[in-house]
Amino acid sequence: MTTPPATRRILAAAALALMVALVVLVVAVLPAEYGIDPLGTGRALGLTALAGTDEEAESATAQPTQILGVNTRQSGALAQDVFTVELRPFEGVEYKYRMEQGASLVYTWTASAAVAFDFHGEPDGAPARYSESYGKGTATTAQGVFIAPKPGIHGWFWENPGAGRVTITLTTSGFYTASTEYRDGEERRRKFGGQ
Numbered sequence: 001m002t003t004p005p006a007t008r009r010i011l012a013a014a015a016l017a018l019m020v021a022l023v024v025l026v027v028a029v030l031p032a033e034y035g036i037d038p039l040g041t042g043r044a045l046g047l048t049a050l051a052g053t054d055e056e057a058e059s060a061t062a063q064p065t066q067i068l069g070v071n072t073r074q075s076g077a078l079a080q081d082v083f084t085v086e087l088r089p090f091e092g093v094e095y096k097y098r099m100e101q102g103a104s105l106v107y108t109w110t111a112s113a114a115v116a117f118d119f120h121g122e123p124d125g126a127p128a129r130y131s132e133s134y135g136k137g138t139a140t141t142a143q144g145v146f147i148a149p150k151p152g153i154h155g156w157f158w159e160n161p162g163a164g165r166v167t168i169t170l171t172t173s174g175f176y177t178a179s180t181e182y183r184d185g186e187e188r189r190r191k192f193g194g195q
Helices: 005-034 041-045 054-062
Strands: 079-087 092-099 104-123 132-147 152-159 166-174 178-183 186-191
Touching: 005 041, 079 092, 079 152, 079 178, 092 104, 092 166
Parallel strands: none
Antiparallel strands: 079 166, 092 152, 092 178, 104 132, 104 152, 104 166, 178 186
16 A cells, blocks of 8 residues: 555655754754754854853852942932822822932822822923923822932822812922922922921
8 A cells, every 4th residue: 555645745744844853953952052062063153152051050040130229329308298188079289399300209109099190390491381201190009219310390290080089198208308289270388408
């Protein structure tokens, strides 16, 4: 009994694929992965350098990269602030801190329901209504460390998009000299650090 031509072609293609796989294994995979180079082609192609020793692999997994701390000196006094506000439906408020370039601020804010927010700054000397956004979205909380890229006022705009009242509490500690609340067309300023 003879094998049909289609079956013969399939068997020939499978045999050819097996041969190609073996050549790739010996020429590339063994030298690159295991440092085994029976033909010398791995060295010629620079593949043996890819295969590290077991000791190198163990030391890479045993000793994670150490991150060194950064000590950044700050000028001025450390200030702390807690700002709480209740927003009516569709009402907004803006609260910003006066900061110099490089001054840092640690913050956390929470809202009793989701609010739209825009964390942004207005650099000194910028045109009217110009601001640089550091992050915006909708959330019930956010926290982080902010370092002022330029001198100016930096802070948040929150808006209540819902039908019920929302209470927002912002807690900060940092190197700022004043805060300003913008609400209902009024500005309320507060100074920190004996200014």
